[in-house]
Amino acid sequence: MTTPALLTVDRLRSGYGPIDVLHDISLTVAQGEIVALIGANGAGKTTTLMSLSGLVKARGGRVMFDGHDLTTVPAHQIVRLGLAQSPEGRKIFPRLSVLENLEMGAFTRSDPDGVAADIEKAFTMFPILRERKAQAGGLLSGGQQQMLAIARALMARPKLLLLDEPSLGLAPQIVVQIFGVIKELNNQGVSVLLVEQNARMALKVAHRGYVLETGRVTCEDRADKLLNDPRIRAAYLGE
Template identity: 65%
Template sequence: MALLELRDVRAKYGAIEALKGISLTVEAGEIVTLIGANGAGKTTTLTSISGLHKPSSGSVVFDGKDLGNVAPHDVVRLGLVHSPEGRRVFPRMTVAENLEMGAYTRDDKAGIQADFARVYELFPVLLERKAQAAGTLSGGEQQMLAVGRAMMTKPRLLLLDEPSLGLAPLIVARIFQVIQTLNQQGVTILLVEQNARMALKIAHRAYVLETGEVTMSGPAADVLADPRVQAAYLGE
């Protein structure tokens, strides 16, 4: 059974249908990426899963449980975390407090301490700046904090929306390296990216979204090699 399964998910903003029946699966241990143009419905797919924007029809099943009636703040407790587009760190809270908010639903003190250590090991810059307000960090540091904060929820599935947006190439490489590390440590990842080439290079499988529908899917290497994808998303 897949860790995450979307069946014919539709989502609307007023009269506009942003998702016109999306079906996809994510198996435990995978990195799956969603690629597509702006407005294709990538972010809406993620908000439909985390429940910030509930689907108008269709079902989202995580680990055998239908999320239809689960409030977004309860989804985290099931082991699914959504790190939203634009990082969305709490700007006037310190770095350490931001990470603490990631552990909001947990009470295993020892486990939380261990995860703090894990995040600081992965992103030493966050340790250096732990007492600093998150809003004063650079874009790359904020992205690291957003990923670290998501890790603090102890997720089994991490939804990552545009982690490379607006970052310098060196930082982007670092972020993608971390995504792979997390995956190797057992976190399943659903990655939305405008940087299709890099996403396809680290992903196991990929879905291509066009105006709210899945138009192609398969192993990431095949999608990367597809001439239509190369023409539309890789600029070749």
């Protein structure tokens, strides 16, 4: 029995100013899936996530999420519907403390007891954040800021988590830790759409993958098949 799609993107067009970056992108994420979106720099991966989040307006096509058409929904309402993003470059609030950053991630919620419980979960998932909870976010290391960005997105209790380049600029041991957390979140029921320059790591953790080239999906398959596809290995896995 096929798991129903949580997210369905149908012929999405999007871009900036006069330039179209995405050309009729179509993809799906099923409930409980990790889906990787891989491609070269400039392929349109970040624009795809920004368009799903409502931060870049769609110019055509349709985005259906959990029964809702997101095409004309404001970004803050999209978060309320259960879709949250951890952006490229982390974009934490540098002058706010770790704790305040987490509280900002819960801005759509009105359940203080639940928010407190989720902050405790974040501190359990990333113990270093508990140690640094009173420290300004801008004083954290790159890896710690990435942990905070993911934890902040989780404070919205998303059904689908969008992760944009979570390993960018991080030491290898931190990358392993971050990807371990992604797998654990998925085991807890969170679906994930993962944009990641480290295509090998992304496909190892994902169930399925899409290849994006100059704003178009050129390949889609199970992650293990993409990992073993000679064309993908040559183009994106450094072989």
